[in-house]
Amino acid sequence: MMFGRHTRGVALLIVLWGCTLLAIMLGGFAALARTEGLQARYQFAQTRAHYAAEAGVMRAIAALQAPDASSRWIADGRVYVFAFDDAKVDITIVDEDGKVDLNAASGDVLTGLFKAAGVQDDRAGRLSSAIQDWRRPGDAASPNGAKKPQYEAAGLAYGPRNGPFASVEEARMVLGMDAATWATVAPALTIWSGRERPNTEHAQPLALAAIPGLGGAGAEAVLATRAQGGGGAMAGGNGVTHTIRAEAILDDGTRSSLTSTIRLRGIRSGNQPYAVLRWREGDTE
The missing domain is CATH 1.10.40.60 (EpsJ-like)
Incomplete structure (x- = not known):
């Protein structure tokens, strides 16, 4: 009789341990499934943001070659905002001829x-x-x-x-x-302009200040004049090589950025309208 009770007690203990192990395993599987779900959602959001940033680069290339000069985007570092799908894309374009060529x-x-x-x-x-x-x-x-x-x-x-x-x-x-x-x-550096000095129409403050005889005060004056001139007057004066940075931000805060240096080739039948000289994802050098 005592032996039977002992056997039933051992069996009950084994069942309890088995249930505990099953509960632990099920909890682990649930946690793993949740983690994989979060990772999948994160990767999907990153992919959406990435392609929105790519769309921003393509939008900038199109705007740089708009047939109407007054509607062309200006490559002087100002920010353009582009809506793509559910993303807000901030785009800046800098003309390489406004930089210091090494x-x-x-x-x-x-x-x-x-x-x-x-x-x-x-x-x-x-x-x-x-x-x-x-x-x-x-x-x-x-x-x-x-x-x-x-x-x-x-x-x-x-x-x-x-x-x-x-x-x-x-x-x-x-x-x-x-x-x-x-x-x-x-x-402020480039290898693509071929110029002895930066073009004052597109140069950023540091490159402007590098021009002999201009200095910091002269650079500020050029920037002030440029700001007062608005966009239309200078839109037709872009060069052919530009660095475009596009940062896409989704509604949930997911971000992705691309920086591309491109050379425009003009819109002709059968001709690729641009060549990519440099392509970088993210903000690290």
């Missing part, structure tokens, strides 16, 4: 850029010379410049390209370029 800018413009960025005069001159030496063929350094021996003396395992910059980011490697200076000047 491969074509004069020494004075490069020095002016670094001064406008808050760099001391002597160091601004050295950075300017180092950039010119990076892009210039030959092994002899210019005064205050830097070729292979100067990089070696600084403990660096590389030297200048001795040819044109292949990307804007390459300027981070120039001798004397620190992270803080780079972060300040990077938005």
Whole structure:
């Protein structure tokens, strides 16, 4: 009799443990299903936001080539708002000819850029010379410049390209370029304008201040005149190479951003109207 009771007690204990394990497993499956559902919703929202941002880039390209000059968007950094599906897309366009070209800018413009960025005069001159030496063929350094021996003396395992910059980011490697200076000047740099100095019609404040004889006060005056002029007068004066940034925001707060540098080719039958020079997703460099 005692043996039977003991057996029934063990059986009951096993059943209870089994129920407990089943409850734990069911709870785990429920939590996993909920997590996967949340992940699926997040990925779906991110995908929607991404394609809304892409639509913003395409909208900007179309607006830059609008047949009516007065309705064209202006590539001077102003914000355009575009509604796509359930997303609000903020779009900015910057004309590359309003930036400082690493491969074509004069020494004075490069020095002016670094001064406008808050760099001391002597160091601004050295950075300017180092950039010119990076892009210039030959092994002899210019005064205050830097070729292979100067990089070696600084403990660096590389030297200048001795040819044109292949990307804007390459300027981070120039001798004397620190992270803080780079972060300040990077938005004002390009390799696609081919201009000795920025175009004042499209240049942002830092690039404007880099132009010899203009400075900070002159840059402010140009910007004030530009703001008073509205959009129509300058809409036809855009260049052909632009950097477009589109940030899409859904109703639930999901965000996605794209930055693309494109070169317009004109609207002709059978011709791709633009070429993509650079494409970057998100805000990281």
